[in-house]
Amino acid sequence: SAQAGSVAKWASETFEHSVEFTGSTAQESARWVAEQFQNARGAGETTATNAKDWVMEDIERMGSWEYSSLSIGPAEQPERVTQRLNDYGSKRWECILVDSSSEQKTFYFKRPRRSYLKHIPAKELMRLVPLLGGGDEHQ
Structure with missing residues (x-):
C-alpha cells in the first residue's frame, strides 16, 4: 500500500x-x-x-513477552505485599491479572523479552x- x-x-x-x-x-x-x-x-x-x-x-x-506469577497468602502483611509488588515493578513487570478465586491471591505479570x-x-x-x-x- x-x-x-x-x-x-x-x-x-x-x-x-x-x-x-x-x-x-x-x-x-x-x-x-x-x-x-x-x-x-x-x-x-x-x-x-x-x-x-x-x-x-x-x-x-x-515483540514477544515473558510471563511470571506471584501467589500471596492471606496471612501476608500488607507492607510485605507492597514490597514484593514494588520489586516486580522495579524489574519492569506489569501486573495484568489478579486471581482472587481462592484463599490466596495470584498476581500475573508480563514484560517484553529483552532484546x-x-x-x-x-x-x-x-x-x-x-x-x-x-x-x-x-x-
Whole structure:
C-alpha cells in the first residue's frame, strides 16, 4: 500500500541520516553486535555459539513477552505485599491479572523479552548478518 511504502521510505531515510550523522558503518556495527553477543553469552542470556545465531535468536525475541506469577497468602502483611509488588515493578513487570478465586491471591505479570537489537533498524540488521560469520564462536 502507499502508506506502507511511505513508512518504508521514511525508515530508510531515517537510517541513512543516522549513519551519516554517526559515521557508523556496517563493519563498526558488526563489531558492536559481536561485543553484545559476548556480553549476553557471558551473562548466560543466550545459548547461541556465534554472533550470527545470536542475532537470529535476538530477532525472535523482539515483540514477544515473558510471563511470571506471584501467589500471596492471606496471612501476608500488607507492607510485605507492597514490597514484593514494588520489586516486580522495579524489574519492569506489569501486573495484568489478579486471581482472587481462592484463599490466596495470584498476581500475573508480563514484560517484553529483552532484546539487544530491537532499536536497530531492520535494514541495518540485514546488512550485518553477512558480516557476522556463522561458525566461529568468537565472532
